[in-house]
Amino acid sequence: MLKKYAFRYILGAALVLVFLGHASELWPLPFVNFVDHYLYDVRMRLAARSDVDTRIVIVDIDEKSLAEVGRWPWGRDKVGELVSQLTDRYKAPVVGFDVVFAEPDRSSGLPVLEQLAKNQLRENKEYLGELKTLRSKLDYDAQFVDILKSRPVVLGYYFSNQISARKTGVLPPPSFSPETFAGREIGFIEYDGFGSNLAMFQQVATASGHFNPVPDEDGISRRVPMLAVHAGNYYESLSLATLRVLLNNAPIRPVFADKTGGMEWLDILDGKRVLQIPVDRQASTLVPFRGGERSFPYVSAVDVLRGDAPERLLTGKIVLVGTTAPGLMDLRATPFGPIYPGVEMHANIVAGVLEGNLKYTPSYGEGVVFFVILVVGGLLVFWLPRVSPVRATLLAGGALVVVAGGNVLLWRFGNLVLPLAGSLIMILLLYGLDSAWGYFFEARTKRQLTGLFGQYVPPELVDEMARDPENYSMEGKKENLTVLFSDVRSFTTISEGLDSKELTQLMNTYLGEMTQVIRQYRGTLDKYIGDAIMAFWGAPVQDAEHARQAVLAALAMQRALRTLDASFKARSWPELHIGIGINTGSMTVGDMGSPVRQAYTVMGDAVNLGSRLESLTKQYGVGIMVGETTRAAVDEVVFRELDRVRVKGKDKPVAVFEPVGLASEVEPAKLEELQLWNRALDHYRSQHWDAAEADLVKLIARAPDCRLYVHYSERVAYYRRQPPGEQWDGVTTFETK
Numbered sequence: 001m002l003k004k005y006a007f008r009y010i011l012g013a014a015l016v017l018v019f020l021g022h023a024s025e026l027w028p029l030p031f032v033n034f035v036d037h038y039l040y041d042v043r044m045r046l047a048a049r050s051d052v053d054t055r056i057v058i059v060d061i062d063e064k065s066l067a068e069v070g071r072w073p074w075g076r077d078k079v080g081e082l083v084s085q086l087t088d089r090y091k092a093p094v095v096g097f098d099v100v101f102a103e104p105d106r107s108s109g110l111p112v113l114e115q116l117a118k119n120q121l122r123e124n125k126e127y128l129g130e131l132k133t134l135r136s137k138l139d140y141d142a143q144f145v146d147i148l149k150s151r152p153v154v155l156g157y158y159f160s161n162q163i164s165a166r167k168t169g170v171l172p173p174p175s176f177s178p179e180t181f182a183g184r185e186i187g188f189i190e191y192d193g194f195g196s197n198l199a200m201f202q203q204v205a206t207a208s209g210h211f212n213p214v215p216d217e218d219g220i221s222r223r224v225p226m227l228a229v230h231a232g233n234y235y236e237s238l239s240l241a242t243l244r245v246l247l248n249n250a251p252i253r254p255v256f257a258d259k260t261g262g263m264e265w266l267d268i269l270d271g272k273r274v275l276q277i278p279v280d281r282q283a284s285t286l287v288p289f290r291g292g293e294r295s296f297p298y299v300s301a302v303d304v305l306r307g308d309a310p311e312r313l314l315t316g317k318i319v320l321v322g323t324t325a326p327g328l329m330d331l332r333a334t335p336f337g338p339i340y341p342g343v344e345m346h347a348n349i350v351a352g353v354l355e356g357n358l359k360y361t362p363s364y365g366e367g368v369v370f371f372v373i374l375v376v377g378g379l380l381v382f383w384l385p386r387v388s389p390v391r392a393t394l395l396a397g398g399a400l401v402v403v404a405g406g407n408v409l410l411w412r413f414g415n416l417v418l419p420l421a422g423s424l425i426m427i428l429l430l431y432g433l434d435s436a437w438g439y440f441f442e443a444r445t446k447r448q449l450t451g452l453f454g455q456y457v458p459p460e461l462v463d464e465m466a467r468d469p470e471n472y473s474m475e476g477k478k479e480n481l482t483v484l485f486s487d488v489r490s491f492t493t494i495s496e497g498l499d500s501k502e503l504t505q506l507m508n509t510y511l512g513e514m515t516q517v518i519r520q521y522r523g524t525l526d527k528y529i530g531d532a533i534m535a536f537w538g539a540p541v542q543d544a545e546h547a548r549q550a551v552l553a554a555l556a557m558q559r560a561l562r563t564l565d566a567s568f569k570a571r572s573w574p575e576l577h578i579g580i581g582i583n584t585g586s587m588t589v590g591d592m593g594s595p596v597r598q599a600y601t602v603m604g605d606a607v608n609l610g611s612r613l614e615s616l617t618k619q620y621g622v623g624i625m626v627g628e629t630t631r632a633a634v635d636e637v638v639f640r641e642l643d644r645v646r647v648k649g650k651d652k653p654v655a656v657f658e659p660v661g662l663a664s665e666v667e668p669a670k671l672e673e674l675q676l677w678n679r680a681l682d683h684y685r686s687q688h689w690d691a692a693e694a695d696l697v698k699l700i701a702r703a704p705d706c707r708l709y710v711h712y713s714e715r716v717a718y719y720r721r722q723p724p725g726e727q728w729d730g731v732t733t734f735e736t737k
Helices: 002-023 030-046 063-069 076-089 110-118 125-138 140-149 238-246 301-306 342-355 365-386 389-414 421-440 446-454 459-467 491-496 500-520 546-563 565-570 605-620 628-633 668-685 689-702 707-721
Strands: 056-060 095-097 153-160 193-195 207-210 221-225 227-230 233-236 252-256 263-270 273-278 284-286 298-300 318-322 331-334 337-341 477-488 524-529 532-537 578-593 598-603 624-627 637-646 654-662 731-733
Touching (some): 002 365, 030 221, 030 421, 063 301, 076 095, 207 233, 221 331, 238 263, 238 342, 298 301, 331 342, 337 342, 477 491, 500 532, 524 598, 532 546, 546 624, 546 628, 546 654, 578 628, 605 637, 624 628, 637 668, 668 689, 668 707
Antiparallel strands (some): 227 233, 252 263, 263 273, 331 337, 477 532, 477 578, 524 532, 578 598, 624 654, 637 654
């Protein structure tokens, strides 16, 4: 019994091993991480609350405020008045700003008056005296400093890691020095630049904190670093600074897993009470979104300035000042949508800390997920092959329910966030693998054999095979076959000039047309390799004229390509040019690959030479190049000999040719040109450079666009300067593939 299921056990165990490596972060799987983010967002939205937290009020610099007060930034007299109203009239215990005051206020006109006093009116004593009287009234920055000195205000600033990271303003004193975390493995997020407040404001503010979120790989902001690093120092976030000021400048203390381990928590020491903020490896905390936008009361800033804001709504409440106006660029993508006020993220963290309901991934979370994958995966690998399809479905479904249900319970009642996607995807893949094996490998019928070969060969050949399937096998064997390789010229340049949708449409059109030609000439399509095509003739259905069919197919492919030019031009797509290499010889054909994936293909030196010939078409400026064995097997096609070459990895030189067309269709003028070319080639190999050059000049005059003639003219000029010597055999050696 064990032998019967051995291969499926091995495949299943390998799949489990892949997900164990992901869980332990030995080889992270980006797609699994993406699904994990999606599942996190789903859980967050399902747990959303409909109530509004009235402990925190967001004073909104909204479009209404901008319309009435004026565009942002406002004069510091207005901002100072806003702070005074919030702290004096509405008794806010703390006011946090999700904005930066990075530039001096010039709205009063004082700088202009000062300039006049230094220049045009410096002798006007009356003007100077009046200016001295007005200076204190017009210096809005100084007035704002006076307001900040005596009020519980937390200023905001931001860090940046852009290429040209700037440093504007002045940072507050760091929360911790470098020595605090020395020797510990903590992946703090480090920043090179910052945009902070003017020194005069920073020096008198009660506290300051950064308002940087941390977008995940999908661009969604789910976390905020509680501590960020700049120049070796550690700076607290806006939400953390707001909480400390609320709690009478309470100190914070990092809590570590052990003497050398990472940080588990940040404690805010509020007298006898300790507020815990769980953090991840980057010292970030997950934002405990209460729900969608407007989970907190919003008050228009202009209503506060006018004193019209309801006192019952504002009095004694934590206040965060931010903006929802689209033009002020403080909208973030979050689990609740692409447009979410950044200030509300900080409000959610403050509320979450006060409630003690922050969700987190514990340090042992990786071990829990590893254990779940190991146990559930091991059970499924053992039992799925042994039970019926119905029971396998029930078993896999039960595993999904248990794993997902347990994860949700830990989320709901333990605030634990454990990765879920890896376990679920593994279960689905193990079930899919078991089902696929039963369908594709255990039911070996005539229909399946036909379907298997149908992806390679034309339908009419499949019909021939279906009449006597016992004579066709995918086992490897030696055969004399012809292989074809084609490749699009300058494909990198073409792909860079098109967007992904257009490139996909172009390639589908091109590959579809070329594949149709190959099938028309009874070819077996081996594979697509990006923009390249590999095909062969003579297997699985034997064909004595496999070389002829391949050459005629190549000529037809070049003609078919030109029929696409008009439609490509109409869609502003570039004109395509391809190179085709063909070779005939002994090669191994059969189903080859690994236990995970196999393909019916050809291998051998003759195949490799066919690939080399395709590459050489660029060197000679021709569309098709065939080897001498192919040339010898095809009589009714006119060929032009191109050269004798020695490719990399081969000592024996081979003659290479270009098929010009069917002998019955080649015009007399073309035949004359070929005779002249053959004479020029003989002169070249005999080192009669003058005669060769004279013939090449005539050829270029006949066909000025022929790259082959120009190529040989350049060779003749080179060998004039550096003669190859008497031992030269006329062979061109290529050292690269």
